[in-house]
Amino acid sequence: MNRKALHWILGAGTPVLLLALWWIASEQSTSAFFPPLRVILERFQALWLFEHFQSDVLLSLRNLLLGYGVASVAGIALGFVIALVPVARQILEPLIHFLRGIPPVALVPIFISLIGFGIEMRVASIALASLFPTMIATVDGIRSVDPGLKDVARVYRFTTTEKTFRVYLPAAGPQIFSGLQVGLQVAFIVMIASEMLGSSQGIGAMTILAQQSFMTADMWAGILLLGVIGFAANLIFDLIRRRVLAWYIGSRKLARAA
Amino acid sequence: MKTSLPPTRSNSAAPAAPSRKNAMTEEQTPAPAVVAGTAPARLDVSHLAKSYGTGDKAKTIIEDLTFTVAVGEVVCIVGPSGVGKTTLLKCLAGLHPATSGRASIDGRVINGPPPEMALVFQDYNRSLMPWLTVRKNLVLPLRHLHLSAQELKERCDSALAAVGLEHAESQYPWQLSGGMQQRVAIARALAYRPEILIMDEPFASVDAQTRFDLEDLCLKIRRDFNMTILVVTHDIDEAVYLADRVVVLGSKPARVLRIVDIELPTVRDQISTRALPEFARQRTEVLSLIKRPA
Amino acid sequence: MKFRPKPLITSVAGILAAIVLWQLIAVGPAADSPLPPASAVAESLGTVLGTSLFWSDLAATVGIALLGLGTAALAGVVLGILVGSFEPFRYATLAVLEFLKPIPPIVILPLIVLVLGPTGQMSWVLVFFGCVLPIIMQTVDGVHDTDPVARDTARSYGLKEPEILARVVLPSAMPFIGTAMRVAAPAALVITVVAGLLGGGPGLGRSIYQAQAAGDYPTLYALVAVLGVLGLLFQGATRLVEGKLLHWHESFREAAHA
Numbered sequence: 001m002n003r004k005a006l007h008w009i010l011g012a013g014t015p016v017l018l019l020a021l022w023w024i025a026s027e028q029s030t031s032a033f034f035p036p037l038r039v040i041l042e043r044f045q046a047l048w049l050f051e052h053f054q055s056d057v058l059l060s061l062r063n064l065l066l067g068y069g070v071a072s073v074a075g076i077a078l079g080f081v082i083a084l085v086p087v088a089r090q091i092l093e094p095l096i097h098f099l100r101g102i103p104p105v106a107l108v109p110i111f112i113s114l115i116g117f118g119i120e121m122r123v124a125s126i127a128l129a130s131l132f133p134t135m136i137a138t139v140d141g142i143r144s145v146d147p148g149l150k151d152v153a154r155v156y157r158f159t160t161t162e163k164t165f166r167v168y169l170p171a172a173g174p175q176i177f178s179g180l181q182v183g184l185q186v187a188f189i190v191m192i193a194s195e196m197l198g199s200s201q202g203i204g205a206m207t208i209l210a211q212q213s214f215m216t217a218d219m220w221a222g223i224l225l226l227g228v229i230g231f232a233a234n235l236i237f238d239l240i241r242r243r244v245l246a247w248y249i250g251s252r253k254l255a256r257a258a
Numbered sequence: 259m260k261t262s263l264p265p266t267r268s269n270s271a272a273p274a275a276p277s278r279k280n281a282m283t284e285e286q287t288p289a290p291a292v293v294a295g296t297a298p299a300r301l302d303v304s305h306l307a308k309s310y311g312t313g314d315k316a317k318t319i320i321e322d323l324t325f326t327v328a329v330g331e332v333v334c335i336v337g338p339s340g341v342g343k344t345t346l347l348k349c350l351a352g353l354h355p356a357t358s359g360r361a362s363i364d365g366r367v368i369n370g371p372p373p374e375m376a377l378v379f380q381d382y383n384r385s386l387m388p389w390l391t392v393r394k395n396l397v398l399p400l401r402h403l404h405l406s407a408q409e410l411k412e413r414c415d416s417a418l419a420a421v422g423l424e425h426a427e428s429q430y431p432w433q434l435s436g437g438m439q440q441r442v443a444i445a446r447a448l449a450y451r452p453e454i455l456i457m458d459e460p461f462a463s464v465d466a467q468t469r470f471d472l473e474d475l476c477l478k479i480r481r482d483f484n485m486t487i488l489v490v491t492h493d494i495d496e497a498v499y500l501a502d503r504v505v506v507l508g509s510k511p512a513r514v515l516r517i518v519d520i521e522l523p524t525v526r527d528q529i530s531t532r533a534l535p536e537f538a539r540q541r542t543e544v545l546s547l548i549k550r551p552a
Numbered sequence: 553m554k555f556r557p558k559p560l561i562t563s564v565a566g567i568l569a570a571i572v573l574w575q576l577i578a579v580g581p582a583a584d585s586p587l588p589p590a591s592a593v594a595e596s597l598g599t600v601l602g603t604s605l606f607w608s609d610l611a612a613t614v615g616i617a618l619l620g621l622g623t624a625a626l627a628g629v630v631l632g633i634l635v636g637s638f639e640p641f642r643y644a645t646l647a648v649l650e651f652l653k654p655i656p657p658i659v660i661l662p663l664i665v666l667v668l669g670p671t672g673q674m675s676w677v678l679v680f681f682g683c684v685l686p687i688i689m690q691t692v693d694g695v696h697d698t699d700p701v702a703r704d705t706a707r708s709y710g711l712k713e714p715e716i717l718a719r720v721v722l723p724s725a726m727p728f729i730g731t732a733m734r735v736a737a738p739a740a741l742v743i744t745v746v747a748g749l750l751g752g753g754p755g756l757g758r759s760i761y762q763a764q765a766a767g768d769y770p771t772l773y774a775l776v777a778v779l780g781v782l783g784l785l786f787q788g789a790t791r792l793v794e795g796k797l798l799h800w801h802e803s804f805r806e807a808a809h810a
Contacts, residue, residue, distance in 0.1 A: 007643040014644040091566030101783030103742040109764035113586045148384030155377045156399035170389045189656045211662035226659040234654035247389040251432040
């Protein structure tokens, strides 16, 4: 019990201690690169909570959600088609593997060349880049559905809709979710990249513009906000995953304990 | 294990599945008294053969099988392991097409999963949906039958009561022991109210006591629902205990060695039936058929 | 996903059809758009492959990715073993590592570029930061997974703590480290490209940016295609190396990650 309390104090105390150290050490800083944390937080509040909340923060998040949402639905749907239609798989699989090898961020210049610097470009880049992880994971998940479950579905004469949504989808759920998680990270990266590459709006654009004009505290505030968004997005995803896949997590835990 | 069934279901004279529409069944009320061989054949397997591959690489699993199962009869299929019993069941369930010959229900050839049939698989842990609770596993196959909520609940309740799992209905299959999972699989088949129930080594991986309970459950289902039951097993004692007739298969490829009529009383009991001299005689008969060099 | 040899014809046909479709769209309905025809891209690919600039770019990209990966592996394994072996360390760093893990390196790119400028050093630092965290965390998990009996046995034979770490703990953490490397190696390539594209670091990323900025679209597409092939090679090479080093761990790894 005592030991456990110590671990808790260590776990919660270290981040607090690090932040406090940063605050104290940077307080007198005159370095162009490392402004005082106090100033950074002031700028954070002024920039993100007031001046640019609607014009940039909400815009970035909307692009992220829209692109990621489209990619998730399309990725799962395409994954089903590729896994269940052999011809589609043979035609599309090598193409998909090649496209997957391209770093997602390298797709951004191509989209810029095709549709300019607008919001459509950013949403399209996010969607296409985060499509692949979800799609590939879905294909793998569906192909590894237990043949026993498929037999059950046939013997009890499930309809195609029942097979799709009540057998294949939940059975492939664990793999689909790990694909969705990678897709979310890719979407976040491409969101930032698409804004940094010549856009004038969005959190990424504001951060890189601040860097280019040596407004270091503003740049730090941008990095801080992006970090918090990256962490929060992953946290929310994990909470949803734990809810939806409670059966899977529970059964794995039980199997490991045995 | 509790074995209380609702009184409405306990009359063997009632039609096997009163609530199910069935265009194919000619006799709407099966004969109440069942004597092996005299009742009309429900399931008819005639010169069934199954092989995989073609040409030189063809591998014949089943050579030539002929037998029938009458309405309300329990037939066991025994044979050495690896003889192709599961393949046979998959042909009967319409999961695999036969290479030649045919299997038919009431004269209609099986070429897809028949609506009046349910199958209990060998691997219980691979046949239940791990993401559904026990009750939802039972409900899933019933969805497209468009039953009333009342009927749905009644069917699940009585099926769970029949296998003694009322208390486990909101648990997940992976939280249950192997024997309990197999009982869930049986309950799922019961809730479906099939007229023909096929079971593939259903009690192979449960402990001895549960096995006895499940065997008695099987006999009770036949009695209460007048179900036609086909059980594949490699356990000869089990086959003799359960069956009205035992189909003995020889390997390889699978063919019928003999069909043995079991002359035991209809009401059976794990202790007294197994102690009968007749039981010993018939199990020896079946065993010697299997042990005999081909 | 594996290719099966039999449907090879369909697969080749799929790729050819995609290229023909691309050519037809680029020449026909999209003739006025910035989409270059496949033939022009192929032509410029030929030209690009003949320049020494391309090969020095390629060498820089691969070199930076491997250097970053190598240093991150070294630092990650050492730190991971230290953190994993001492309980207080582990609890003290847990919250910090969990917070930092879902934040991609692109977030700190503006800061690193600000401090180091558009240099190879900048790219290397970014790759290092991007790869080191997952390697640390996997190593910690691997150390934690060491059979305590094996540890006690070694101790009872009088082995010293550093020896135990090197001979017992490290080998049993190997499968975890292997998994981390399999994820980190393609990531190293992606981060190098990002550093070039957004931060101006040397390599193919910078060339892609320059091609896009100059409106030289055939070259842009050719370079992105090269990156796709490079990405596949990186993934394949990682799998090959991992298979060679860890074949004796195969069953173990299955169990650890099932």
